[in-house]
Amino acid sequence: MEELAVSLGTLALMGACATIAGAAEDLESDFGSQSNANSQVQLAPQVGYLHRVYNKAICGEPVAYGLLSATGAAVAFALATAFAVNIVIALALGAAVAALMYGVYATTAYMGRLTGQKRFGQPIYIDVLLTTTPPIIAHAFIATMGIATFSYLLNVIIGQPFPFPILALLWGIMTGGMGSAVGDVHYGAERQYQYKPFGMGLPAAQSGKIVQKGEVGLRNSIDIAGFCVKHGGPLTGLGLGLTVFVDLWRHIIFIEFVNGWGAMIAGLLVIVVWVIGNRFLEVWARKAYGPFKKEEAT
Amino acid sequence: MSEVKEIDWYTLAGAGIIGGLICIYAAVILDAALGVNYFIFLGAIGAILATLWGADAVRKICKYGIGTGVPSIGMLAFGMGLLATLLGLKFGDYLVAKNILAMEVVGGIKAGLLVGPLAALVMALVQGFVIGFIAQNILKMKIPTMQVGMTMISGAASLIYLGYTVTIAGAFDFGTLVNNVINTGFIAPLFIVGALPMLHPFNACLGPDENQRRTLTLGVEAALMSTVIFGILSFAIFPNDIIGPVITVLLGLVAWVFAYLAYWQKVKESGTIILPTGLLPKKEEGQ
Structure with a gap:
């Protein structure tokens, strides 16, 4: 019983770390208009819409967060092993090293992408570089610290057998996927194409014609992150926190059955229920929010 | 501005393979x-040479407009390279275990063991060739550089693994x-x-104004950052003998500063407008 209480307590802590990490992850990607939003920011100068938005083309969020988390966790592990640094301090140092490296990647990507299309006249703004990179590093630090910490707890207390840098890589990729899937919905069309009705999608002719002016002055990446603090960040945090928390409940409760395979079987059942539920939701949404054009008779 | 001639990718492949292995x-x-x-x-320097080769191969493949596929190509390369590297090194291990090529070369290293990296590289090249063949002829991607490019990125990934493994x-x-x-993760x-x-x-x-020299300078800059990271990781392996890791981290940091400045210089030379701050430039009339 006591063991279960420790597990559940750890689980709560991990859920909290994941919530913070998820929120920071989404905001960090919004600072640099990463993943979905990136193609529009990249395209804008080509259709004559110059802008002051940061273009952080490092790679998709999943790979970027795999990079950050794996680096942070591995550096923390190395410092803790080699110099017997306290693990909390080691995790902070590891996250700092990873976030700084990531910041350098962000600056080279911004300069590189704009230089690669110089013929469209988009200038490199030094002040955009200097004011947006520090928040990117800061949010990346928080996210990396969160992910590395709960990976460590997963390995050491919950007893997952993989070494924790590998767990951090996997959870980092998952966090990035979460930010891309949950968070970007609240950025892409919402913030870059504000004069269109919600849910209308983006006609091809509108591609690249992003909003250039903000509430005050020109639209910049810090405005965008400020906007996403309302919905994108918290929802991503909630998504990741719930994933970690609820999924490990499944692990802890069902691990005792069928020689450890109980958790696997329960996971499979949950996925089947989810797929069926999603199908029902989709059919309902199509019926409720149509109309879709009937296929023309050929 | 006079165009600098691009370095041929076979030249870079030669430099990557020979320099990397040496x-x-x-x-x-x-x-x-x-x-x-x-x-x-030195392992990291080998990996940097291989990175140059791989980065140029990625560039050649992706120039055919797989815009969002660039990171995926890199991940694919490293997936291929990992399997081949493990198999190749196991082959060297097998030779030692079976006492084939058992003469000691230097410092207790047996000749059979030295076959490992070479076998890893060859296996990676073969694997890349096969996967490139599948992509080109069975999936019908029809990208002219795909076949050779896949072979090259797989080989480069294998050498990068080997180089950084030596560093760690x-x-x-x-x-x-x-x-x-x-096992350490x-x-x-x-x-x-x-x-x-x-x-x-x-x-x-x-982008349309991409330039090989600038791209490869960035490759060196990024690889030096990785060198610093792997130098830090090697502290965990050599906790009592930290001179090697310290040399790696310090050399990596110093060289990284020069590489970053060189990249910044290349950005400035490219003729892009660089403004300290300001409003958006006025659009020309009639556009």
């Missing part, structure tokens, strides 16, 4: 001969790889921090 072997042999770990940074663990035998790189950063310098340069610099 550096990797030199690092291990010198360390074994002198009984020290000072030369592990100081050796390239299969046992060291399993104990010091895989360092394989995770090795996979992704090793891959980024290969895929990032073209991903960051793509």
Whole structure:
């Protein structure tokens, strides 16, 4: 019983770390208009819409967060092993090293992408570089610290057998996927194409014609992150926190059955229920929010 | 502005393979001969040469307009390279276990073991060739550079793995790889921090005004950052003998500063408008 209480307590802590990490992850990607939003920011100068938005083309969020988390966790592990640094301090140092490296990647990507299309006249703004990179590093630090910490707890207390840098890589990729899937919905069309009705999608002719002016002055990446603090960040945090928390409940409760395979079987059942539920939701949404054009008779 | 001639990718492949292998072997042999770990940074230099080769191959493949596929190509390369590297190093291990090529070369290293990296490279090239063939002829991707490019990125990934393994663990035998790189979990950063310098340069610099020299400068810059990270990781493997890791981290940091400035210089030379701050430039009339 006591063991279960420790597990559940750890689980709560991990859920909290994941919530913070998820929120920071989404905001960090919004600072640099990463993943979905990136193609529009990249395209804008080509259709004559110059802008002051940061273009952080490092790679998709999943790979970027795999990079950050794996680096942070591995550096923390190395410092803790080699110099017997306290693990909390080691995790902070590891996250700092990873976030700084990531910041350098962000600056080279911004300069590189704009230089690669110089013929469209988009200038490199030094002040955009200097004011947006520090928040990117800061949010990346928080996210990396969160992910590395709960990976460590997963390995050491919950007893997952993989070494924790590998767990951090996997959870980092998952966090990035979460930010891309949950968070970007609240950025892409919402913030870059504000004069269109919600849910209308983006006609091809509108591609690249992003909003250039903000509430005050020109639209910049810090405005965008400020906007996403309302919905994108918290929802991503909630998504990741719930994933970690609820999924490990499944692990802890069902691990005792069928020689450890109980958790696997329960996971499979949950996925089947989810797929069926999603199908029902989709059919309902199509019926409720149509109309879709009937296929023309050929 | 006079156009600088692009370096042919076969030249870069030659430099990557020969330079990379020489550096990797030199690092291990010198360390074994002198009984020290000072030369592990040579492994990273080998990996940087291989990164240049790989980054140029990624550039050539992706120039056919797989805009969002650049990171995926890098990840694919590292997936291919990892399997081939493990198999190749296991082959060297097998030769030693079976006492084939059992003469000692230097410092207790057997000749059979030295076959490992070469076997890994050859296997990676073959695997890349097969996967390139599948992509080109069975999936019918119809990208002219795909076949050769896949072969090259797979080989480059394998050399990057080997180089950084030497930097982290100081050796390239299969046992060291399993104990010091895989069981510690360092394989995770090795996979992704090793891959980024290969895929990032073209991903960051793509566009109609992309330029090979600038892209490859960025590759060196990113690879030096990875060198620093792997130098830090090698502290965990050599906790009592930290001179080698310290040399790696310091050399990596100093060289990184120069590489970053060189990249910044290339950005400035490119003729892009660089403004300290300001409003958007006025559009020309009639556009």
